[in-house]
Amino acid sequence: MKLLTKASRTYFLVSLVVFLAASFVFYFIIRSVIYREIEDRLLLEKHDFELFVRKWKHWSDENFFVENKIQVVALQGSEINQQIVFKDTLMYESFEGEAMPFRQLTFQTFIDGQPHLVSIRKSMLEPITIIEVVTGTMMTFLAILLVCLFFIHRRLSKTLWLPFYESLARIKAFDWTRQTGKEEEVTFPTGEIQEFNELNLALTRMTTQICHDYRGLREFTENASHEIQTPLALITARVEQMIQSENLSGEQLHWIQEIYHSSRRISRLLESLLLLSKIENKQFTDVAEEDLAASAEQKLDDFSDILKHKRIRVEKKLKQPFRLHMSHALQDILLSNLLKNAIRHNHPDGVILLSSRNGVLEISNTGPDLTVPAEVLFERFRKESGDKESLGLGLSIVRQICDCYDLRVTYLYEKPFHKVMIMPAVVTSSAPEEQAPVSGTVNS
Amino acid sequence: MKILIVEDEEALSESMVQYLSREGFVCETAYSLDQAAEKIELYLYDAAIVDLALPDGDGLSVIRKLKHIAAATGIIIVSARKALEDKIRGLETGSDDYLTKPFSLPELNARLKSLIRRRHFGGNNEIIFREIRVNPYSRQVFVSNRETHLSRKEYDLLLYFLSNIDAVLTKESIAEHLWGDYVDSADSLDMVYSHIKNLRKKLAGPSDAGYIQSVYGIGYKFRSL
Numbered sequence: 001m002k003l004l005t006k007a008s009r010t011y012f013l014v015s016l017v018v019f020l021a022a023s024f025v026f027y028f029i030i031r032s033v034i035y036r037e038i039e040d041r042l043l044l045e046k047h048d049f050e051l052f053v054r055k056w057k058h059w060s061d062e063n064f065f066v067e068n069k070i071q072v073v074a075l076q077g078s079e080i081n082q083q084i085v086f087k088d089t090l091m092y093e094s095f096e097g098e099a100m101p102f103r104q105l106t107f108q109t110f111i112d113g114q115p116h117l118v119s120i121r122k123s124m125l126e127p128i129t130i131i132e133v134v135t136g137t138m139m140t141f142l143a144i145l146l147v148c149l150f151f152i153h154r155r156l157s158k159t160l161w162l163p164f165y166e167s168l169a170r171i172k173a174f175d176w177t178r179q180t181g182k183e184e185e186v187t188f189p190t191g192e193i194q195e196f197n198e199l200n201l202a203l204t205r206m207t208t209q210i211c212h213d214y215r216g217l218r219e220f221t222e223n224a225s226h227e228i229q230t231p232l233a234l235i236t237a238r239v240e241q242m243i244q245s246e247n248l249s250g251e252q253l254h255w256i257q258e259i260y261h262s263s264r265r266i267s268r269l270l271e272s273l274l275l276l277s278k279i280e281n282k283q284f285t286d287v288a289e290e291d292l293a294a295s296a297e298q299k300l301d302d303f304s305d306i307l308k309h310k311r312i313r314v315e316k317k318l319k320q321p322f323r324l325h326m327s328h329a330l331q332d333i334l335l336s337n338l339l340k341n342a343i344r345h346n347h348p349d350g351v352i353l354l355s356s357r358n359g360v361l362e363i364s365n366t367g368p369d370l371t372v373p374a375e376v377l378f379e380r381f382r383k384e385s386g387d388k389e390s391l392g393l394g395l396s397i398v399r400q401i402c403d404c405y406d407l408r409v410t411y412l413y414e415k416p417f418h419k420v421m422i423m424p425a426v427v428t429s430s431a432p433e434e435q436a437p438v439s440g441t442v443n444s
Numbered sequence: 445m446k447i448l449i450v451e452d453e454e455a456l457s458e459s460m461v462q463y464l465s466r467e468g469f470v471c472e473t474a475y476s477l478d479q480a481a482e483k484i485e486l487y488l489y490d491a492a493i494v495d496l497a498l499p500d501g502d503g504l505s506v507i508r509k510l511k512h513i514a515a516a517t518g519i520i521i522v523s524a525r526k527a528l529e530d531k532i533r534g535l536e537t538g539s540d541d542y543l544t545k546p547f548s549l550p551e552l553n554a555r556l557k558s559l560i561r562r563r564h565f566g567g568n569n570e571i572i573f574r575e576i577r578v579n580p581y582s583r584q585v586f587v588s589n590r591e592t593h594l595s596r597k598e599y600d601l602l603l604y605f606l607s608n609i610d611a612v613l614t615k616e617s618i619a620e621h622l623w624g625d626y627v628d629s630a631d632s633l634d635m636v637y638s639h640i641k642n643l644r645k646k647l648a649g650p651s652d653a654g655y656i657q658s659v660y661g662i663g664y665k666f667r668s669l
């Protein structure tokens with residue numbers, strides 16, 4: 001929910017409650033005030049009535065010209081009740097021709113020694129109208145006030161939060177991988193609101209730090225590569241010079257071979273680790289539309305020698321393209337690693353199956369049984385085969401690349417096939433890319 | 445053939461000089477951008493080997509300068525940076541080849557020779573070793589004047605040997621020369637073995653000199669006898 005919507009909604013609900021409660025309370029206050037006034041008047045009239053009766057010893061309706069104002073009824077017996085009762089009642093009024101609300105005071109008194117029940121009434125028509133008009137007017141004004149406040153609040157919120165939205169937009173657009181220079185750090189506007197300025201200051205500090213760290217990391221990977229590969233180059237070169245000498249014993253040759261081998265291994269290891277951290281740091285920012293299925297097919301050509309050598313048969317079931325927006329270099333590494341694995345862990349006269357259908361790219365190969373759970377193969381330095389040349393980083397790199405592009409990669413062993421499947425992760429934020437036409441069938 | 449080696453790691457530079465001198469190159473060294481600039485102004489080189497990361501700047505500026513002063517000089521970049529964009533940038537600046545560290549000396553030598561052949565002889569001069577004659581332009585191989593048909597990889601292998609006569613080449617360096625870094629497993633060494641076997645068979649003329657000798661555990665050597 002948006003900030004403004006949330007604030008408006010809360011404001012609206014609170015206003016509604018306040019409005020209803022205020023109207024209710026207001027109505028009852030007005031009503032009680034008016035009732036007390038009327039009852040006071042009725043008591044005054046009772047007093048007048050008693051004075052009149054005491055003086056004249058009788059009561060006559062003719063004294064009043066308004067009908068039904070005072071009603072006197074003779075009671076039986078000689079006792080009277082001192083109780084005074086107020087109540088609302090409806091009486092027929094001949095003037096209006098319909099029943100009208102009245103407030104009625106009932107008491108018992110002696111007229112000329114005889115007990116009588118006396119009811120004094122006052123029309124409530126006007127007071128009720130007053131209550132209604134006053135309450136209605138108040139409610140209308142209150143409603144107008146609240147509505148006005150609501151819109152003022154909305155308007156004010158919009159302007160007040162403007163710097164916040166501005167900062168939000170900038171931080172959303174902030175891409176640390178693009179910040180290569182020194183001064184292009186994101187700037188946030190300063191306004192008159194202290195909290196926003198503090199927020200912007202904190203954001204500026206954070207983004208600067210992020211850019212700084214990212215640059216540091218980038219430089220580190222570049223420097224590490226240079227600083228370590230150069231001594232390794234020297235070792236390799238010196239070994240190559242050493243083996244030119246004629247008078248080396250078999251044992252010495254063996255040692256030299258081991259040195260040579262190890263230095264090459266370190267070099268490859270370093271390269272793979274740096275690649276992993278580069279992918280992790282999102283240093284591959286170029287994006288192009290790639291068809292992994294077609295690229296994999298093309299890539300197989302690069303391996304044609306070794307495929308022929310190991311007499312590996314390749315079966316292709318490329319029903320549809322596997323299109324993706326990704327870095328070309330990473331795509332190349334991804335497919336290379338997978339195909340290399342499929343060849344390396346294959347046995348002579350084996351099979352490699354390359355298929356792309358229903359949005360799944362699958363590379364499977366025959367090979368020796370799996371001795372560890374498939375999932376751990378993606379861990380770093382995890383080697384399944386006894387191949388000493390293998391670094392155990394190939395599948396970690398594959399996984400890292402897949403993570404970068406929201407792809408899910410699964411390893412499955414279904415005897416005799418080792419299958420690596422790549423598919424878009426289940427939760428795709430963007431709309432599905434396209435429905436691949438079946439006409440694009442590339443079948444071998 | 446005179447070449448300039450621009451590399452700040454002195455021992456590595458020395459080792460390149462030693463290996464290439466043996467192959468008949470006259471080598472000059474520069475350890476910094478300044479030295480390189482000075483030498484380029486003074487002498488004319490057939491080729492230059494340039495490291496990109498120099499203590500006083502980017503090696504690409506040496507290449508720009510070379511292109512400006514002596515466009516005929518062939519250039520090979522030697523760099524620790526392996527990224528594709530670095531290679532592209534190097535080639536766009538005007539270098540002819542790009543080698544990543546650590547590289548193998550025979551590989552550097554072979555590339556240097558191939559570069560000089562392309563630059564100075566239009567790739568048309570034949571490589572002759574005793575009864576073996578190779579035409580790099582048409583990729584034809586003649587043994588005792590009879591054409592021998594070699595596969596693409598066998599041809600590359602022969603040329604690699606002919607560029608490094610009497611030098612021990614490691615199996616790894618041969619595999620890398622033939623397949624780049626596509627294959628770096630036990631399989632590729634196995635393949636080297638089978639290619640060597642085929643090449644030996646095809647080269648064995650009437651004289652059956654047995655040029656390719658194995659060096660136990662390490663690799664192979666093409667003997668001049």
